[in-house]
Amino acid sequence: MRRITSSVLLRTLSAARGGAISFSVPNRFLQVALYGSSAGGARAPRRWWFTYGPFAGASLGVAGALATAVATTSAYQEVFAKEPPPPEALPNDVVLYQYEACPFCNKVKAYLDYYDIPYKVVEVNPLSKKEIKWSEYKKVPILMVDGEQLNDSSAIIDMLGEKIMSKKKAGEDDEETKWRRWVDNHLVHVLSPNIYRNTSEALESFDYITSNGNFSFTEKITVKYAGAAAMYFVSKNLKKKYNITDERAALYEAAETWVDALNGREFLGGSKPNLADLAVFGVLRPIRYLRSGKDMVEHTRIGDWYSRMESVVGESARVNA
Ligand SMILES: N[C@@H](CCC(=O)N[C@@H](CS)C(=O)NCC(=O)O)C(=O)O
Structure with missing residues (x-):
């Protein structure tokens, strides 16, 4: 201490x-x-459960409410749907070494969450950094994708885009x-x-x-x-x-x-x-x-x-x- x-x-x-x-x-x-x-x-709360969920149509009676809920929810999800990769492109094992509120780590998490790529998190102790002792690169985020180490949030996102989402890097x-x-x-x-x-x-x-x-x-x-x-x-x-x-x-x-x-x-x-x-x-x-x-x-x-x-x-x- x-x-x-x-x-x-x-x-x-x-x-x-x-x-x-x-x-x-x-x-x-x-x-x-x-x-x-x-x-x-x-x-953070999923606002749409309240805004677009079954309660939205409650005053229309049970059947009407359900119909409204289904319609609005699917219309909503159609517009605001996540974009998961094809299942065969999903890696088997993704591990994020992070600090919970590091902005760069949260950038990578926003990407993984939006594209629905399952990942594990290892919370690094910022003082000892013992969880990343094995790494020469000493910053977070570090992302391990099926054993391959990716460093730096923007580079990680570019790599994931190419490898998993098959997207060409923008100009x-x-x-x-x-x-x-x-x-x-x-x-x-x-x-x-x-x-x-x-x-x-x-x-x-x-x-x-x-x-x-x-x-x-x-x-x-x-x-x-x-x-x-x-x-x-x-x-x-x-x-x-x-x-x-x-x-x-x-x-x-x-x-x-x-x-x-x-x-x-x-x-x-x-x-x-x-x-x-x-x-x-x-x-x-x-x-x-x-x-x-x-x-x-x-x-x-x-x-x-x-x-x-x-x-x-x-x-x-x-x-x-
Ligand atoms: N350019 C890097 C910056 C990463 C970065 O600076 N991470 C901070 C945490 S928010 C860090 O690990 N700092 C540790 C250090 O500098 O020793 C990225 O985008 O990932």
Whole structure:
């Protein structure tokens, strides 16, 4: 415990000193940082059970209600259906090494969930990383597909697209590619300054992180308070690094930019989400039910699209508990 506390404090000091922090300094925290949103992700309620389920037609009598329910549900599912691969293309064994609220991991999960590719999850301890000791690549997500190791969220998604979905990679100038790049180069950098904006939001974030992550009992307590304090300072440096003056304004602007990109379409992909929709949804999932995510939905037009994404991505394809 003392070792963790002092290393956290050391990093806090180095960040607070305001010098240029090397990426490895905030990274140790970033990896824990976006960690553990139980309110979002796969556990988010499936809204359509309420909106389109049998209760929708209750006032029409039993037969009418059932007919309405069946019709509306299937009409809904037709529009918002998942797109599973042909069964013969499904791999036998897919294992995701992740941190629960890491935005990059959630991007991969959004893909696996939407395409209904069953996967197991191994939650990595961000301090010891003992679950990925065998790997030379030390970041998450790592995806093992029938024994083959895939690293880096965007590369993983490209590989899965080619191997399982038999999809050709979109061109560099393609709209989908452009917005996927925007997610990796812009959107993800706006998240940390927001979820650690002030002490109460930093504590809220670390409460999620420690409640849902793979930590020992002592790590949980230490990481919650020391991590929140450290990230509060680190996020100030991240703001400087990415030229963000007002973090909330930057988050709202990103959300509005995305809605503008939709240009009236249900999804960027049209009537079905494409990889950019899945990427934006995936990285926003861990923050959606934190203060920053609630503010974002309240103050921008992104909520409708986000709800559609929640519905269409549906239940998790994760197979282990
Ligand atoms: N470009 C990578 C970034 C992955 C990444 O930075 N993951 C963080 C967790 S959110 C991590 O593992 N950091 C560990 C470290 O930097 O040591 C991707 O898209 O997968």
